[in-house]
Amino acid sequence: MSLRPFRNINRKKTRVINVGDVKIGGDNPISVQSMTNTLTTDVKATIDQINAIHEEGADIVRVSCPDEDSTKALKEITNNVKLPIIADIHFHYKRAIEAAENGAKCLRINPGNIGDKQKIHDVLSAAKNNDCSIRIGVNAGSLEKDILEKYKEPCPEALVESALRNIKVLEDQDFFNFKVSVKSSDVFLSIAAYRQLSKAMDYPLHLGITEAGSFVSGSVKSSIGLGTLLLDGIGDTIRISLSDDPVKEIKIGNEILKSLGLRNRGVKIISCPSCARQAFQVIDTVKVLEEKLSHIKTPVTLSIIGCVVNGPGEAAMTDVGITGGGKGNNMLYLSGVQSKKVLTNEIIDRVVAEVEKKSFRVRKKIMIPAKTIEELILKHSTLEKDLSSGEIDKKLFAEKSKEYSDLNEIIINAKKYLSYEEDKKDLEKILNDGSVDKELKDMIHNNSSENEISNYVFKDNQSIDQASLGLLLNGVTSAEELIRVGNLKEDANL
Numbered sequence: 001m002s003l004r005p006f007r008n009i010n011r012k013k014t015r016v017i018n019v020g021d022v023k024i025g026g027d028n029p030i031s032v033q034s035m036t037n038t039l040t041t042d043v044k045a046t047i048d049q050i051n052a053i054h055e056e057g058a059d060i061v062r063v064s065c066p067d068e069d070s071t072k073a074l075k076e077i078t079n080n081v082k083l084p085i086i087a088d089i090h091f092h093y094k095r096a097i098e099a100a101e102n103g104a105k106c107l108r109i110n111p112g113n114i115g116d117k118q119k120i121h122d123v124l125s126a127a128k129n130n131d132c133s134i135r136i137g138v139n140a141g142s143l144e145k146d147i148l149e150k151y152k153e154p155c156p157e158a159l160v161e162s163a164l165r166n167i168k169v170l171e172d173q174d175f176f177n178f179k180v181s182v183k184s185s186d187v188f189l190s191i192a193a194y195r196q197l198s199k200a201m202d203y204p205l206h207l208g209i210t211e212a213g214s215f216v217s218g219s220v221k222s223s224i225g226l227g228t229l230l231l232d233g234i235g236d237t238i239r240i241s242l243s244d245d246p247v248k249e250i251k252i253g254n255e256i257l258k259s260l261g262l263r264n265r266g267v268k269i270i271s272c273p274s275c276a277r278q279a280f281q282v283i284d285t286v287k288v289l290e291e292k293l294s295h296i297k298t299p300v301t302l303s304i305i306g307c308v309v310n311g312p313g314e315a316a317m318t319d320v321g322i323t324g325g326g327k328g329n330n331m332l333y334l335s336g337v338q339s340k341k342v343l344t345n346e347i348i349d350r351v352v353a354e355v356e357k358k359s360f361r362v363r364k365k366i367m368i369p370a371k372t373i374e375e376l377i378l379k380h381s382t383l384e385k386d387l388s389s390g391e392i393d394k395k396l397f398a399e400k401s402k403e404y405s406d407l408n409e410i411i412i413n414a415k416k417y418l419s420y421e422e423d424k425k426d427l428e429k430i431l432n433d434g435s436v437d438k439e440l441k442d443m444i445h446n447n448s449s450e451n452e453i454s455n456y457v458f459k460d461n462q463s464i465d466q467a468s469l470g471l472l473l474n475g476v477t478s479a480e481e482l483i484r485v486g487n488l489k490e491d492a493n494l
């Protein structure tokens with residue numbers, strides 16, 4: 001049983017397909033994509049934009065291929081970017097074949113629009129030969145004539161019928177590596193159509209509210225539409241359509257997933273709206289921090305709260321926290337615990353340094369092999385023997401003594417690390433025996449601190465027994481020690 005059932009999202013189990021090396025559907029993370037708005041024939045501009053989209057945290061990117069020159073340009077583009085590319089084709093089957101042959105990893109094309117069976121066969125052969133998947137993209141604005149006549153206007157049933165018709169064309173040709181979207185600019189229509197389609201088939205779904213509008217209105221519309229569906233467990237990849245810079249689409253997409261706990265990437269900032277009680281300028285501080293921390297890709301939580309009304313409570317749940325205090329005496333919290341006072345003009349630098357440190361530790365955790373630790377311990381005991389032998393000259397003694405004390409703190413933690421190896425086995429047993437709920441597992445896998453984990457476990461009625469809890473916290477404590485070893489090793493330049 002989950003400790004916080006109100007946060008559970010039961011994702012619909014869909015089939016797994018691939019767009020290059022990005023897996024979509026099943027239990028795979030919900031991917032975020034955007035679309036370039038440069039001329040595809042302007043190779044340099046398109047590559048630059050794809051790199052900017054990638055840098056913002058996109059998993060996939062779509063590029064429009066309206067003519068032969070564009071599919072030709074695609075070759076150079078796919079060779080020079082890391083993101084897998086979806087070629088947006090619409091009607092012309094030859095463009096689809098060229099795109100698949102020129103490195104596209106997915107084709108956005110509706111097979112029903114191609115018509116001729118042989119042409120469909122040729123497109124699917126090119127897709128199969130080039131490990132290229134397909135997205136069937138049904139759109140309320142371009143439904144088939146007969147479907148529109150049958151239903152009089154775009155409605156959920158019409159979108160679903162069009163999708164199922166296109167699906168059948170692919171299935172009849174033994175092609176199953178595809179995902180589907182049923183988009184509309186109307187939030188109600190989109191939600192109803194996706195819900196119906198999700199019940200009718202198990203192929204992965206690409207979610208989007210099409211032509212959603214400008215940055216503000218489009219982000220709101222998309223958050224409502226996609227948020228509702230994601231809460232229902234529907235959706236395997238998302239695109240936010242904005243009349244704005246595609247990089248912003250990725251930012252909003254990632255924020256939606258972060259808000260729902262479906263994806264953790266980068267710094268998640270919790271901040272108050274500010275009011276007359278604020279001890280420092282919350283809004284300006286958050287703006288600057290967002291900018292300065294945009295390079296962090298590991299999940300770190302940060303609370304920036306203007307005063308003690310909500311500050312300590314929020315800080316208790318975050319990795320790094322600042323709570324405003326009178327006369328510039330703001331309080332820094334690390335892993336929910338008070339650390340030190342910070343003057344207002346030092347907040348930015350202090351927070352950036354602490355978030356970077358936390359991010360470094362998270363990354364470092366997986367980089368310290370046990371062998372290195374054993375080597376350090378051996379080096380430490382050899383130094384100890386040398387120093388206590390009495391056969392060492394003064395100068396060498398001073399050098400070795402310095403090295404010994406530098407190593408000392410590392411060794412204390414290194415020894416704890418080795419015992420962690422033992423604890424880890426027990427921890428893994430607990431994590432795998434089904435008695436630990438998903439949220440707790442996610443916290444552990446996302447390197448949440450011991451403080452956060454014990455807060456989580458003790459806040460609600462715990463569902464695991466005391467012995468297991470002890471082992472669990474032991475494991476986490478030891479994991480923290482391991483991180484600390486990595487950090488110290490770096491500091492000591494060893």
Ligand code: SF4
Nearest residue numbers: 272274275278306307
């Ligand atoms: S946390 Fe404090 S400063 Fe921020 S909005 Fe609330 S009362 Fe105002």
